[in-house]
Amino acid sequence: xxxxxxxxxxxxxxxxxxxxxxxxxxxxxxxxxxxxxxxxxxxxxxxxxxxxxxxxxxxxxxxxxxxxxxxxxxxxxxxxxxxxxxxxxxxxxxxxxxxxxxxxxxxxxxxxxxxxxxxxxxxxxxxxxxxxxxxxxxxxxxxxxxxxxxxxxxxxxxxxxxxxxxxxxxxxxxxxxxxxxxxxxxxxxxxxxxxxxxxxxxxxxxxxxxxxxxxxxxxxxxxxxxxxxxxxxxxxxxxxxxxxxxxxxxxxxxxxxxxxxxxxxxxxxxxxxxxxxxxxxxxxxxxxxxxxxxxxxxxxxxxxxxxxxxxxxxxxxxxxxxxxxxxxxxxxxxxxxxxxxxxxxxxxxxxxxxxxxxxxxxxxxxxxxxxxxxxxxxxxxxxxxxxxxxxxxxxxxxxxxxxxxxxxxxxxxxxxxxxxxxxxxxxxxxxxxxxxxxxxxxxxxxxxxxxxxxxxxxxxxxxxxxxxxxxxxxxxxxxxxxxxxxxxxxxxxxxxxxxxxxxxxxxxxxxxxxxxxxxxxxxxxxxxxxxxxxxxxxxxxxxxxxxxxxxxxxxxxxxxxxxxxxxxxxxxxxxxxxxxxxxxxxxxxxxxxxxxxxxxxxxxxxxxxxxxxxxxxxxxxxxxxxxxxxxxxxxxxxxxxxxxxxxxxxxxxxx
Numbered sequence: 001x002x003x004x005x006x007x008x009x010x011x012x013x014x015x016x017x018x019x020x021x022x023x024x025x026x027x028x029x030x031x032x033x034x035x036x037x038x039x040x041x042x043x044x045x046x047x048x049x050x051x052x053x054x055x056x057x058x059x060x061x062x063x064x065x066x067x068x069x070x071x072x073x074x075x076x077x078x079x080x081x082x083x084x085x086x087x088x089x090x091x092x093x094x095x096x097x098x099x100x101x102x103x104x105x106x107x108x109x110x111x112x113x114x115x116x117x118x119x120x121x122x123x124x125x126x127x128x129x130x131x132x133x134x135x136x137x138x139x140x141x142x143x144x145x146x147x148x149x150x151x152x153x154x155x156x157x158x159x160x161x162x163x164x165x166x167x168x169x170x171x172x173x174x175x176x177x178x179x180x181x182x183x184x185x186x187x188x189x190x191x192x193x194x195x196x197x198x199x200x201x202x203x204x205x206x207x208x209x210x211x212x213x214x215x216x217x218x219x220x221x222x223x224x225x226x227x228x229x230x231x232x233x234x235x236x237x238x239x240x241x242x243x244x245x246x247x248x249x250x251x252x253x254x255x256x257x258x259x260x261x262x263x264x265x266x267x268x269x270x271x272x273x274x275x276x277x278x279x280x281x282x283x284x285x286x287x288x289x290x291x292x293x294x295x296x297x298x299x300x301x302x303x304x305x306x307x308x309x310x311x312x313x314x315x316x317x318x319x320x321x322x323x324x325x326x327x328x329x330x331x332x333x334x335x336x337x338x339x340x341x342x343x344x345x346x347x348x349x350x351x352x353x354x355x356x357x358x359x360x361x362x363x364x365x366x367x368x369x370x371x372x373x374x375x376x377x378x379x380x381x382x383x384x385x386x387x388x389x390x391x392x393x394x395x396x397x398x399x400x401x402x403x404x405x406x407x408x409x410x411x412x413x414x415x416x417x418x419x420x421x422x423x424x425x426x427x428x429x430x431x432x433x434x435x436x437x438x439x440x441x442x443x444x445x446x447x448x449x450x451x452x453x454x455x456x457x458x459x460x461x462x463x464x465x466x467x468x469x470x471x472x473x474x475x476x477x478x479x480x481x482x483x484x485x486x487x488x489x490x491x492x493x494x495x496x497x498x499x500x501x502x503x504x505x506x507x508x509x510x511x512x513x514x515x516x517x518x519x520x521x522x523x524x525x526x527x528x529x530x531x532x533x534x535x536x537x538x539x540x541x542x543x544x545x546x547x548x549x550x551x552x553x554x555x556x557x558x559x560x561x562x563x564x565x566x567x568x569x570x571x572x573x574x575x576x577x578x579x580x581x582x583x584x585x586x587x588x589x590x591x592x593x594x595x596x597x598x599x600x601x602x603x604x605x606x607x608x609x610x611x612x613x614x615x616x617x618x619x620x621x622x623x624x625x626x627x628x629x630x631x632x633x634x635x636x637x638x639x640x641x642x643x644x645x646x647x648x649x650x651x652x653x654x655x
Contacts, residue, residue: 050560053261053322053343054375056093057449057548058143058456062383063100063122064109064518065497066459068506071514075497077123081131083500084138086530090462090541091548094141096263098383100128104154106232107195107479108383108495110265111152115250125257132258141260143324148247149269150233158234166205166214166223173243174234175226175274176203184214184221189278191297193229196484200224201231228269228297230479238270238306251313255321267325267337267344271302288330288407299329307340314342324377324454331365335372343375343454350379351412354392354440354626356573356586358412359447363573366453367563376453380444381461386419387494388444390467393437394418398430419467424489427469438464439626442543442601443584446628447573449547450582452555452563457544460498463528464540468493468521475520496521499529546599550630554580579635584628592621595631602627 067079077100087095099109102119109119118124132142151158161170179202180186187200203223205213215222226235236243251262268289273296284296293301307323314321322342327334337344346369352362370376380388392415399414400421418430441464448455471492476482478490497517500508506517507526526532533539554577555561561577568574571588574581583592589605597604605622623629 051320051322051342052093052141053324054454055452055555056141056454057091057551058094058096058454059087059090059092060096060098060382060456060458062098062459062495065495065509067498067500068510068514068517071511072121073510073515073518074121075509076121077118077127077131081127081134084134084140087135087140088138090545091552092140092457094143094260095135096143096456097145099145099147103152104232105477106152106230108477108491110147111150111154111230111233112147113152113154114156115146115151115247116253129257136258142258143261143263144254144259145265146247146250146262146323147265148236148238149266150227150229150235153232153234162203165207166203166220171223171225173237173240175237175272176223177226177274178221179224183216183218184223185216187224190281191226191278191284192281193227193483195229195479196487199226199228201227201234226272226274228266230483235272236270238272238303244306244309248309248313251310255314255317259321261321261342262323264323264325264341267307267341268299268303268327268329269297270306271300272297273300288410289328289333291330291332293333299327299333304336304340307337311340311342331368335369338369338373338375343377344369345379345456346377347379348412349448350381350385351410351416353396353412353415354444354586355396356568356570356584359444359584359586360568360573361411363451363563363575366451370453377456378448378451378453379456380441380448381458381494382456383458383495384491385494386416386423387441387465387467388461389438389441389464390422390432390434391415391419391437392440392444393432393434394422394430395433420488423467423469423493424487425469426489434466436626437466438540439602442540443626443628445540445544446547446599446601446630447582447584449544449551450575450577450580450630452561452577458494460494462541462544463498463530463533465496465498465528468496468519471496471520477519492519495519496525499525501531502526502529543599543601550580550598554578554632576633579633581631581633582628583623583631585623585625587625589625590623592623592629592631593633595633597621598630598632600627600629604629 061080063077063080064075066075067083068075069078069082070076099112100118100122101109101115102113102117103109103111104113105111118128135142157170157173161168161174161176164170177188178184180188187198191199193199201224203214203225205223207213212218214220227233228235238244279296289295289299293299310323314323324343324345325337325341327337327344328347329337331348334344334346346366348365349362352358366376366378394415396414396418399418422430422432441461445461476490476492478492480488481490481492496519497506497509499521503526505512506514507521507529508531509517509521530541533541536542564576566574566576566581572583572585572590574583580598581595583590591607591609600623602624605624606619607622609618609620
């Protein structure tokens, strides 16, 4: 991925000639000046309101780990409803719910059995309706996670595809292919799953008498199906019109139940090129993806035709709904997803290492998205990434780089790689400074809250929760751990159930005496609980609440103030939006300019400094390293006030 030059803004759409009204000059008065019109001019139409989602603060909820209302050890929709006051107090505009559909949990719920229902251990459709009503009553919108690249192997379509034998029409809803070699005993090609192993799974087709219909000893070769992720997640065939129509039905279903938007999982997948001859895996670049849309599995241009149909449907609602794309594509290709759906995640901020250079690069990328398509996003964490409070605690000098030369156009992701090494070693190595990581995560949070565009927060980041690396092997749920344990331990450590109270059998995640949480909580989890942090004025939770309150106060719902750089070097990033300046010191203390300190992620120091090179001393705030502060710059002086100030300065100089 490259941080490309900022693209120019798209041209305004052409106005049909029939709608163009010729300009008619006003008649001249006897003096030769245009006469005053006899009737008042028609006032200009007000500018269209900016869509709410362009500047929203969106809180991601991983439902199974948020709040358990019934004590079964699994978070649920009723638990979300019970915590609506907490979400309102935090100051978020919307929640994004990770999948809550019926699922065997082969991949944390992203293996969907039924796209238009709720998993029984999580609730019912009636629970969904009550949750939506409660959130809407609090002024909080609801986003549903949609998984269109693949279903689960328990989906009714896939069950029918297997039960119906090699000629079942339902196989056309997926990617079934004859195997290679004698009797189709080998996969169709050498493509690899993102979660390890082959991307193809064989099918054992047998007749009513138990005799094989395909494979060795049968008249037909064995068939295999494509799964880019786990074998329990067969990829859907988006060349089939039935798939298109079914997902349009799903979108209508959730919109009609009150959903305000959607997060689209694996948004760059879906459309594929399975033409023969297959490209060998060695010839397919997995990262960065090609800039020309030629990858056979990801980021093909045809996906945007799908999204344009979705866009038309979403726009048909009043108010219109929207969608955000999880599109891990090159920066130059990301605006196309935002143009099709409304918004696309900028994962460069999540990948950024703790340095002024890396964060500046990520900010540039987001601003380029805004310029290209009128929307950008800022993401520090999600259910797929090690927690920020842990990532930022590593010394990057301890990194063990992978083979090959680093990509100079992608100055990031070193901390991500180190965190995954640390998780795989159960937290034994490399060394992490937990206190430093949390300090930097607080500073990073203040950066993203000050930026123009939408902010996506992951549950628990507002508590400063760290990654949990030492989950016992027999409690791991992530398929990455099951299929790639020698390389990675997976993502379970950022999905540990939240602590709400300082004590109790599950720290308030569920009722006392209920079942153990589905992922084990660390013994000291209560010290990070909402209850504890609400009582601590210096806590990370209080910092988030104050930051979001100030964000609304100074930039409002429209969040319209553009970003202007004040200082940018190897140690410091500082930008202004209106009168508010955001200063971040990365690896050196910095003296702050004059202004009222609105909020700081760490205590400031004071030094005596001179004024304008003179001998008059004054106290100056010092921002320590690994910290961020927001300043309200002094209001500009009037001309009279400036003259008066100069006279006072001259008088002081004479005396």
